[in-house]
Amino acid sequence: MSEKKKNYGMIIDTRVCVGCSACVYACKAENGVPEGYCRDWVVQETNGEFPKLAMENRSERCQHCDNAPCVTYCPTGASHYDENGTVQINRSICTGCKACMAACPYDARYVHPEGFVDKCSLCKHRIEKGLKTACVSLCPTESLHLVDFDTMTAEDKAMLSGKDVYRQKEHAGTEPSLYWISARNKPGA
Amino acid sequence: MIEGVNEIISTKLNPNVLPHLHIWEWHIPLYLFLGGIAGGLLLITSVMIVMRRHFGIGPKDEGDGCPCGAVRIGSILSPALLGVGMLFLFLDLAHKLYVWAFYTTIQPTSPMSAGSWILIAFFPLAVLQAMVVNRKYLDKLNIDLLNKLIKWTDDHLLKVALLNAHIGVGIGIYTGMLLSFFSARPLWSSSILGMLFLISGISSAAALMLLLAPKDEKHIYSRIDANAIWVELVIVGLFILGGVTGTANSHGAMMHLINGDELMAGMPYMYWFWGVFVVTGLLIPLLVEFLENAGFHLHLPPIAPILVLVGGLVLRFLIVFAGQTYHTFM
Numbered sequence: 175m176s177e178k179k180k181n182y183g184m185i186i187d188t189r190v191c192v193g194c195s196a197c198v199y200a201c202k203a204e205n206g207v208p209e210g211y212c213r214d215w216v217v218q219e220t221n222g223e224f225p226k227l228a229m230e231n232r233s234e235r236c237q238h239c240d241n242a243p244c245v246t247y248c249p250t251g252a253s254h255y256d257e258n259g260t261v262q263i264n265r266s267i268c269t270g271c272k273a274c275m276a277a278c279p280y281d282a283r284y285v286h287p288e289g290f291v292d293k294c295s296l297c298k299h300r301i302e303k304g305l306k307t308a309c310v311s312l313c314p315t316e317s318l319h320l321v322d323f324d325t326m327t328a329e330d331k332a333m334l335s336g337k338d339v340y341r342q343k344e345h346a347g348t349e350p351s352l353y354w355i356s357a358r359n360k361p362g363a
Numbered sequence: 364m365i366e367g368v369n370e371i372i373s374t375k376l377n378p379n380v381l382p383h384l385h386i387w388e389w390h391i392p393l394y395l396f397l398g399g400i401a402g403g404l405l406l407i408t409s410v411m412i413v414m415r416r417h418f419g420i421g422p423k424d425e426g427d428g429c430p431c432g433a434v435r436i437g438s439i440l441s442p443a444l445l446g447v448g449m450l451f452l453f454l455d456l457a458h459k460l461y462v463w464a465f466y467t468t469i470q471p472t473s474p475m476s477a478g479s480w481i482l483i484a485f486f487p488l489a490v491l492q493a494m495v496v497n498r499k500y501l502d503k504l505n506i507d508l509l510n511k512l513i514k515w516t517d518d519h520l521l522k523v524a525l526l527n528a529h530i531g532v533g534i535g536i537y538t539g540m541l542l543s544f545f546s547a548r549p550l551w552s553s554s555i556l557g558m559l560f561l562i563s564g565i566s567s568a569a570a571l572m573l574l575l576a577p578k579d580e581k582h583i584y585s586r587i588d589a590n591a592i593w594v595e596l597v598i599v600g601l602f603i604l605g606g607v608t609g610t611a612n613s614h615g616a617m618m619h620l621i622n623g624d625e626l627m628a629g630m631p632y633m634y635w636f637w638g639v640f641v642v643t644g645l646l647i648p649l650l651v652e653f654l655e656n657a658g659f660h661l662h663l664p665p666i667a668p669i670l671v672l673v674g675g676l677v678l679r680f681l682i683v684f685a686g687q688t689y690h691t692f693m
Binding site: 280 | 386387455456457458459460461462464465467468470472473474475476478479544545546547548687691692693
């Protein structure tokens with residue numbers, strides 16, 4: 175694992191997400207994701223008993239885990255941690271064996287039509303230039319936040335201090351870098 | 364700007380993106396089955412060679428140091444079947460031209476990396492051993508290098524056979540371990556899966572050798588097979604118990620397999636598991652071989668070994684498919 179210079183991840187405020195899929199198409203356009211595939215997606219989850227229902231729209235993607243099973247199981251080192259604290263795929267040594275797909279508890283990967291396995295790169299090429307990811311920069315409700323957890327702003331810290339902040343499948347021991355602010359208890363839910 | 368896009372589904376419900384159902388298809392179960400048989404054949408033939416060479420017991424010697432036909436053919440089939448299995452493994456790769464990448468690195472935490480090297484390590488000694496037991500055919504070719512290799516192996520045959528027996532066990536266990544390390548797939552995440560696939564591989568290999576063996580030696584392989592099936596039944600029981608009494612993830616995944624209505628080739632998993640694998644692939648052959656070994660000659664066609672082979676194949680397909688059609692770790 176390379177020495178971390180940054181520790182990027184995301185905080186996703188599902189309370190303001192309207193499920194517009196702008197993040198999906200921003201990503202597809204930015205990263206040339208082929209038609210019929212996507213690196214991120216929107217999940218709409220409804221909970222409760224009618225008429226007291228709460229809906230959560232979630233923009234999901236690779237969780238860029240600190241203890242990523244895909245990296246652990248990759249037989250060639252194609253899946254690897256990079257210095258920005260993200261998980262990347264080196265296409266030039268990916269055999270398309272799909273061990274990483276079997277290993278990922280988040281189902282975050284797919285086989286690109288060209289054969290290699292693909293997933294969200296957290297717009298590595300953009301964040302290296304100090305830019306935000308395509309999905310974050312296009313989100314119309316500011317639900318998505320790119321965060322360097324080593325240099326968090328006061329606003330980032332405030333978002334993470336809420337009681338409804340969670341990480342997905344944390345008990346899998348994967349140390350995911352995506353944090354979610356739940357919409358289940360938002361006013362009116 | 365994306366031009367000309369007309370996508371009905373832009374969410375994860377897109378079957379191209381949700382990988383539950385299509386990570387590994389038919390290639391991998393076939394590879395695991397053939398790998399298991401190859402490991403089992405290497406183990407059994409090596410043990411037979413050690414028994415004959417060192418203890419003077421076991422299958423009769425046909426002269427020129429060649430043991431009986433079953434050991435000779437089994438020795439050839441072992442690396443040959445593994446080679447065919449590896450071909451299926453290759454066919455499953457989505458990025459085939461990059462297959463060399465397996466062999467430019469060793470990833471200590473990746474079972475598949477270890478496996479790719481073990482598969483290569485399997486061949487040299489297995490092929491040398493196959494050459495020695497088939498030397499009466501190779502000697503006729505009178506190729507100097509071959510003769511030297513055969514002589515060297517023959518001089519060290521006991522060590523080579525013992526090492527091969529261990530490599531055979533290693534390959535058998537590896538075929539199960541490959542899956543059992545995936546904690547994200549609750550059905551596969553069972554440490555006993557390695558033992559299950561090992562014993563199933565030994566049983567299938569014994570069944571294959573039972574088909575190949577001359578009449579007066581069939582009883583040897585029939586007994587090996589019957590004992591392997593006994594052990595396999597116990598391990599299947601432990602595998603089920605471990606799942607059913609486990610966490611919600613393990614329990615759900617096991618019920619998905621043993622009580623599941625998901626279809627494989629038009630039939631629910633439950634019928635495949637109990638009807639085809641347990642009853643037809645284990646219990647019926649065990650009964651037939653028990654009766655044969657007890658002296659009740661049924662004069663049946665070689666139904667028991669064929670059923671064992673079918674059961675072994677179905678087990679691999681079931682485990683690989685049911686492990687993927689159940690949701691990931693929750």
